[in-house]
Amino acid sequence: xxxxxxxxxxxxxxxxxxxxxxxxxxxxxxxxxxxxxxxxxxxxxxxxxxxxxxxxxxxxxxxxxxxxxxxxxxxxxxxxxxxxxxxxxxxxxxxxxxxxxxxxxxxxxxxxxxxxxxxxxxxxxxxxxxxxxxxxxxxxxxxxxxxxxxxxxxxxxxxxxxxxxxxxxxxxxxxxxxxxxxxxxxxxxxxxxxxxxxxxxxxxxxxxxxxxxxxxxxxxxxxxxxxxxxxxxxxxxxxxxxxxxxxxxxxxxxxxxxxxxxxxxxxxxxxxxxxxxxxxxxxxxxxxxxxxxxxxxxxxxxxxxxxxxxxxxxxxxxxxxxxxxxxxxxxxxxxxxxxxxxxxxxxxxxxxxxxxxxxxxxxxxxxxxxxxxxxxxxxxxxxxxxxxxxxxxxxxxxxxxxxxxxxxxxxxxxxxxxxxxxxxxxxxxxxxxxxxxxxxxxxxxxxxxxxxxxxxxxxxxxxxxxxxxxxxxxxxxxxxxxxxxxxxxxxxxxxxxxxxxxxxxxxxxxxxxxxxxxxxxxxxxxxxxxxxxxxxxxxxxxxxxxx
Amino acid sequence: xxxxxxxxxxxxxxxxxxxxxxxxxxxxxxxxxxxxxxxxxxxxxxxxxxxxxxxxxxxxxxxxxxxxxxxxxxxxxxxxxxxxxxxxxxxxxxxxxxxxxxxxxxxxxxxxxxxxxxxxxxxxxxxxxxxxxxxxxxxxxxxxxxxxxxxxxxxxxxxxxxxxxxxxxxxxxxxxxxxxxxxxxxxxxxxxxxxxxxxxxxxxxxxxxxxxxxxxxxxxxxxxxxxxxxxxxxxxxxxxxxxxxxxxxxxxxxxxxxxxxxxxxxxxxxxxx
Numbered sequence: 001x002x003x004x005x006x007x008x009x010x011x012x013x014x015x016x017x018x019x020x021x022x023x024x025x026x027x028x029x030x031x032x033x034x035x036x037x038x039x040x041x042x043x044x045x046x047x048x049x050x051x052x053x054x055x056x057x058x059x060x061x062x063x064x065x066x067x068x069x070x071x072x073x074x075x076x077x078x079x080x081x082x083x084x085x086x087x088x089x090x091x092x093x094x095x096x097x098x099x100x101x102x103x104x105x106x107x108x109x110x111x112x113x114x115x116x117x118x119x120x121x122x123x124x125x126x127x128x129x130x131x132x133x134x135x136x137x138x139x140x141x142x143x144x145x146x147x148x149x150x151x152x153x154x155x156x157x158x159x160x161x162x163x164x165x166x167x168x169x170x171x172x173x174x175x176x177x178x179x180x181x182x183x184x185x186x187x188x189x190x191x192x193x194x195x196x197x198x199x200x201x202x203x204x205x206x207x208x209x210x211x212x213x214x215x216x217x218x219x220x221x222x223x224x225x226x227x228x229x230x231x232x233x234x235x236x237x238x239x240x241x242x243x244x245x246x247x248x249x250x251x252x253x254x255x256x257x258x259x260x261x262x263x264x265x266x267x268x269x270x271x272x273x274x275x276x277x278x279x280x281x282x283x284x285x286x287x288x289x290x291x292x293x294x295x296x297x298x299x300x301x302x303x304x305x306x307x308x309x310x311x312x313x314x315x316x317x318x319x320x321x322x323x324x325x326x327x328x329x330x331x332x333x334x335x336x337x338x339x340x341x342x343x344x345x346x347x348x349x350x351x352x353x354x355x356x357x358x359x360x361x362x363x364x365x366x367x368x369x370x371x372x373x374x375x376x377x378x379x380x381x382x383x384x385x386x387x388x389x390x391x392x393x394x395x396x397x398x399x400x401x402x403x404x405x406x407x408x409x410x411x412x413x414x415x416x417x418x419x420x421x422x423x424x425x426x427x428x429x430x431x432x433x434x435x436x437x438x439x440x441x442x443x444x445x446x447x448x449x450x451x452x453x454x455x456x457x458x459x460x461x462x463x464x465x466x467x468x469x470x471x472x473x474x475x476x477x478x479x480x481x482x483x484x485x486x487x488x489x490x491x492x493x494x495x496x497x498x499x500x501x502x503x504x505x506x507x508x509x510x511x512x513x514x515x516x517x518x519x520x521x522x523x524x525x526x527x528x529x530x531x532x533x534x535x536x537x538x539x540x541x542x543x544x545x546x547x
Numbered sequence: 548x549x550x551x552x553x554x555x556x557x558x559x560x561x562x563x564x565x566x567x568x569x570x571x572x573x574x575x576x577x578x579x580x581x582x583x584x585x586x587x588x589x590x591x592x593x594x595x596x597x598x599x600x601x602x603x604x605x606x607x608x609x610x611x612x613x614x615x616x617x618x619x620x621x622x623x624x625x626x627x628x629x630x631x632x633x634x635x636x637x638x639x640x641x642x643x644x645x646x647x648x649x650x651x652x653x654x655x656x657x658x659x660x661x662x663x664x665x666x667x668x669x670x671x672x673x674x675x676x677x678x679x680x681x682x683x684x685x686x687x688x689x690x691x692x693x694x695x696x697x698x699x700x701x702x703x704x705x706x707x708x709x710x711x712x713x714x715x716x717x718x719x720x721x722x723x724x725x726x727x728x729x730x731x732x733x734x735x736x737x738x739x740x741x742x743x744x745x746x747x748x749x750x751x752x753x754x755x756x757x758x759x760x761x762x763x764x765x766x767x768x769x770x771x772x773x774x775x776x777x778x779x780x781x782x783x784x785x786x787x788x789x790x791x792x793x794x795x796x797x798x799x800x801x802x803x804x805x806x807x808x809x810x811x812x813x814x815x816x817x818x819x820x
Contacts, residue, residue, distance in 0.1 A: 073682035324684075 262298025
């Protein structure tokens with residue numbers, strides 16, 4: 001039992017914005033009161049936040065491991081985490097090792113993370129890694145938009161069966177939601193092609209287009225009442241002028257719920273790499289007036305990182321543009337994957353625009369409840385650099401200072417110099433915790449109301465937000481003290497959330513022969529069993545979906 | 548002057564990245580003795596492995612068979628290290644300045660990713676001399692490595708700037724994926740010299756067996772040869788006089804990348820007009 005007293009509490013979901021009040025914890029949950037025997041945490045001069053929730057990150061699985069293997073040069077420079085009685089050894093860096101991922105997230109007050117891209121065929125691997133990612137709670141989204149079984153069904157207008165297959169796949173992967181990456185484009189990549197426009201016919205098919213796939217998967221997520229809507233990585237990522245594709249996609253999704261992943265990468269104007277500019281304004285204007293949508297920023301920070309995505313064709317292009325090394329995985333009938341190390345440079349026009357667009361979107365989207373802070377870790381920057389973004393959002397003078405580093409041409413392509421908005425601490429609590437928890441449909445996360453999971457981060461109330469959010473004074477996970485005085489004091493195991501949509505179990509009779517014919521593994525070995533997933537917590541599919 | 552003498556020959560590698568003037572120079576005798584080294588997985592004091600004489604200094608002499616002592620001169624920026632005997636892997640890795648002299652043989656990864664300073668090996672060196680570590684974009688980006696004996700495979704791998712000169716023969720893949728800088732081979736090389744080279748210069752005083760992806764250009768005397776020879780002579784590494792003024796066959800490649808590197812092969816019998 002625990003009583004946190006004297007701290008300024010930020011709990012946006014319950015309308016608490018910087019009020020000094022007690023937070024009581026018992027049995028891993030927030031409760032109304034505890035008796036006098038409870039341990040008292042004196043949080044005077046500190047602020048109390050609900051634990052951070054990362055709506056879109058890549059922290060485990062085959063693709064990330066592939067990236068880890070590809071970048072020994074970055075591991076050499078990475079910060080080591082030494083073996084202690086509480087911690088296993090590891091490194092931070094651009095792709096932290098499994099145990100280190102848990103320590104670093106918890107060490108900055110983040111307690112839940114959504115691994116955003118899991119191919120079903122390697123879901124077992126992902127769950128094994130997530131098991132070894134301690135402290136934080138995890139969930140994952142299963143990749144579906146280039147799954148050939150689903151695409152074949154859509155080609156034959158068998159939506160209803162596609163829905164059954166999708167439902168089966170979500171449960172078979174022990175996933176939490178549906179991810180769509182470059183719908184149709186990755187399937188096209190297997191023919192050496194891509195789908196840049198929404199109405200391009202997917203190579204290898206006669207009529208399926210990205211639009212068909214997006215609409216079908218959004219409908220499926222809604223009809224299955226998944227707590228998290230379709231998690232969509234749009235077509236035409238990263239290309240100058242791609243904002244029109246993004247707008248078309250958002251228009252297509254009217255009437256559906258949808259989460260637009262790493263929107264920064266989809267909000268560029270201009271005609272080519274030399275005229276690229278920000279298109280955050282048209283994207284944000286449309287987004288602001290359409291409450292069916294949520295997004296995460298996918299912000300970029302300068303420095304070395306490694307890009308990992310299922311978007312195979314884009315990664316090949318990035319390799320050709322940069323001359324950096326390239327890894328490509330073909331994931332049977334399901335998806336692809338590309339890995340390219342990358343360095344974001346201030347002097348590079350494209351990188352400068354990317355940096356600005358991430359911040360612009362967060363500043364131009366008026367409702368903080370619909371935008372989440374992410375860097376699409378590790379694509380835009382590593383998750384442990386979130387405090388830098390918080391400072392950029394809260395301090396317009398700091399932003400102005402940073403803008404001086406860019407060329408006039410780069411500044412002319414941004415709207416950031418004209419934006420004076422500064423986030424308040426309450427809004428930071430929304431975009432780092434309350435909003436992503438709501439977007440994921442995790443009712444017990446992202447707030448400090450009675451019954452919430454007692455995931456609490458306590459920071460020193462100092463002037464510099466970067467310093468504040470880099471080093472929490474205390475972090476509690478499920479009511480247990482995890483971080484104190486900058487050290488991990490206790491490494492507990494987190495839960496893994498999954499959903500079990502309603503589907504007709506007879507769909508297995510349809511899938512089995514397809515598997516035996518087309519896959520390298522047998523059907524029986526394919527689904528992830530419940531015993532495989534450590535700390536499995538199954539959430540109901542009861543999202544309110546208004547049509 | 549600080550003198551360290553290895554007490555006994557080693558069977559397990561000793562990792563001693565503290566053996567640089569940057570660490571040693573400011574320290575009094577007692578502090579030098581207490582510095583940590585790793586013998587395999589065990590951490591020991593420096594004086595458990597070495598006899599220490601003198602105070603910390605920019606002039607460091609290390610004696611004994613140091614074949615298993617790794618990382619001497621790592622990250623050093625100043626001072627002089629003299630190794631009397633053989634030296635182990637990674638000598639002068641990430642070095643930025645100062646000088647290292649090895650009187651015996653060195654082994655692999657001499658001057659890995661160094662950016663300044665000079666390493667002079669009187670004996671033979673191993674493989675990956677002045678190379679990029681695994682995965683890195685570039686190898687040495689400055690400084691000079693001189694080897695009086697032979698060297699192994701992949702010397703100057705992905706080197707970006709700087710000078711590597713080897714008096715003895717070198718093995719395969721000299722200048723692999725080279726991006727700049729100069730390699731001087733006084734006794735030639737085995738096969739695939741300059742594979743994947745993008746830029747940079749390889750000068751050979753012996754005929755080379757070149758890959759078919761190198762195109763033959765002109766025969767000429769590069770005017771920089773005189774300057775380079777003078778520079779090398781000042782470092783105690785003389786080139787034969789005939790080679791300085793002689794004619795060189797220029798080859799460009801590697802066309803497989805495609806690259807704009809050059810391999811210059813001395814033609815001793817050729818009289819330039």
